[in-house]
Amino acid sequence: MVIGRTFARAGVAVVLVAATMVGVDAPAGATPAWTLVGTAAGAAYGEIAAVSCPTSTVCVAVGTADRPHSVGLLAERWDGSTWMTMATPNPTGAISSQFTGVACTSTTSCIAVGQYNTPATVTKTLAMRWDGKHWSILSSPNAPGSAVSVLAGVACASPTSCFAVGGDFVTTSDTTSELTLVEQWNGTTWSIVTSPNQTFAVDSSLTSVACPTAAVCVAVGSYDTQLVTSTLTEQWNGSTWSIVASANPSGPDSQLSGVTCTSTSNCVAVGVGHGTLVERWNGTTWAIVTSVNPTGATSASLTGVSCPSATHCVAVGTIFRQTVRQRLVETYNGTRWSLVTVPVPSGTKVSGLNGVSCETTSSCFAAGDFGLGPSLRPLFERYS
Numbered sequence: 001m002v003i004g005r006t007f008a009r010a011g012v013a014v015v016l017v018a019a020t021m022v023g024v025d026a027p028a029g030a031t032p033a034w035t036l037v038g039t040a041a042g043a044a045y046g047e048i049a050a051v052s053c054p055t056s057t058v059c060v061a062v063g064t065a066d067r068p069h070s071v072g073l074l075a076e077r078w079d080g081s082t083w084m085t086m087a088t089p090n091p092t093g094a095i096s097s098q099f100t101g102v103a104c105t106s107t108t109s110c111i112a113v114g115q116y117n118t119p120a121t122v123t124k125t126l127a128m129r130w131d132g133k134h135w136s137i138l139s140s141p142n143a144p145g146s147a148v149s150v151l152a153g154v155a156c157a158s159p160t161s162c163f164a165v166g167g168d169f170v171t172t173s174d175t176t177s178e179l180t181l182v183e184q185w186n187g188t189t190w191s192i193v194t195s196p197n198q199t200f201a202v203d204s205s206l207t208s209v210a211c212p213t214a215a216v217c218v219a220v221g222s223y224d225t226q227l228v229t230s231t232l233t234e235q236w237n238g239s240t241w242s243i244v245a246s247a248n249p250s251g252p253d254s255q256l257s258g259v260t261c262t263s264t265s266n267c268v269a270v271g272v273g274h275g276t277l278v279e280r281w282n283g284t285t286w287a288i289v290t291s292v293n294p295t296g297a298t299s300a301s302l303t304g305v306s307c308p309s310a311t312h313c314v315a316v317g318t319i320f321r322q323t324v325r326q327r328l329v330e331t332y333n334g335t336r337w338s339l340v341t342v343p344v345p346s347g348t349k350v351s352g353l354n355g356v357s358c359e360t361t362s363s364c365f366a367a368g369d370f371g372l373g374p375s376l377r378p379l380f381e382r383y384s
C-alpha cells in the first residue's frame with residue numbers, strides 16, 4: 001500500500017501530447033473500441049488511482065497531482081466529451097495528500113477516500129463527498145493509537161450507505177504491524193467498524209470493497225506471515241465482518257487488489273499470484289478462474305475490475321517486460337478471459353492502469369498513468 005509517493009517533474013510542455021489524446025465517439029452502430037482520451041487542462045502531471053462512472057456520459061476520476069516537492073489531490077470529471085479538473089479542499093495541516101478510491105451512486109453523489117500526511121510524520125484517513133457542485137471534506141476517524149491510518153478503496157450501496165477499507169499500523173516495543181481498517185458511512189458520519197485479522201498474520205490489509213446491497217459487502221486484500229503473502233477476503237452480513245476462505249494459486253505470494261459484484265452471489269476479484277490472478281465468488285466459495293498473461297512478460301498483475309453484467313468483465317493492471325512497466329487489459333465474455341490491446345500516446349516509455357469502471361458492456365473508462373520521460377501523467381482509456 002502506498003502511503004507517501006512523489007513524482008519527478010519534467011520541465012517540458014505537454015500541449016501536443018494532450019492534443020493527440022482526444023477521444024472521438026464511434027458512429028452509431030459501430031463496434032466499440034478502446035481509444036485514448038486526454039486528461040483535463042491543468043492536470044498534466046500525476047496519476048489516476050480510481051474511476052467511477054454512474055452513467056455512460058458522467059465519470060469521476062481521482063488520484064494524485066504531481067506538484068513541486070510534494071503530491072496533492074487530483075479529481076477530474078467526464079462530461080461525455082471532455083475531462084475537467086474539479087477543485088478539492090486540502091485537509092488542515094496536510095503537507096501531502098492523495099486519493100485512492102472513489103464511488104459514485106449518481107451524477108451528483110460521490111465519495112472519495114485516501115490519506116494525507118502531516119509535518120509530524122502522521123498519516124491520517126481522508127474522505128470527501130461530491131454533491132454535484134462541490135467537494136467537501138468529511139470527518140473520518142483514525143485507528144486509536146496508530147500513527148498511520150489509510151483508506152484504499154470505497155463502495156456505496158446508496159448515498160447513505162458506504163464502506164471504506166484500508167489498513168492501520170500499530171507499533172509495539174519490538175515491532176510494527178498492519179491491521180485491517182474498515183469504516184462505515186451512514187449519510188451523516190463515518191465510524192470505524194470492527195474487522196477481523198488472521199490470527200497468525202504479521203500484517204493484514206484490505207485494498208478494495210464492493211457492496212451489491214447495503215446488507216452484503218465483500219472486501220479483499222492480503223495478509224503476511226513470516227514466510228508468505230496470501231489472499232484475504234472478508235464479508236459484511238449487515239451487522240459484522242467475517243473472514244471468508246479464499247483461494248491461493250501455487251507459488252510463494254498472492255494478493256487481491258480489486259473486487260466487483262453484480263449480485264450477492266456473483267463477485268469477481270483480481271490481483272497477483274505467480275502472474276495475473278482472478279477469483280470468482282458464487283455465493284458460497286471463492287475459486288480461481290483461469291486468466292491470461294502476455295507472452296514475454298516477466299511479471300503481471302491486475303489491480304482493478306468492473307463487471308457490468310455476470311457475463312462481461314474488464315480487468316486492468318500492469319505487466320513488466322524486464323524493467324519496463326506497461327498497461328494491461330483483459331476482458332471476460334462469460335466463458336474465458338482474453339487479452340486486449342489498448343493504445344498509449346506516441347513515445348510512451350512506461351504505462352500502467354489502476355482502475356476501471358464500466359457502466360454498460362459497451363461503455364468503460366480505464367485510468368492510470370503513462371510516462372514520456374521521468375515524470376508520470378494521467379492516462380485515460382475509453383471503450384465506446
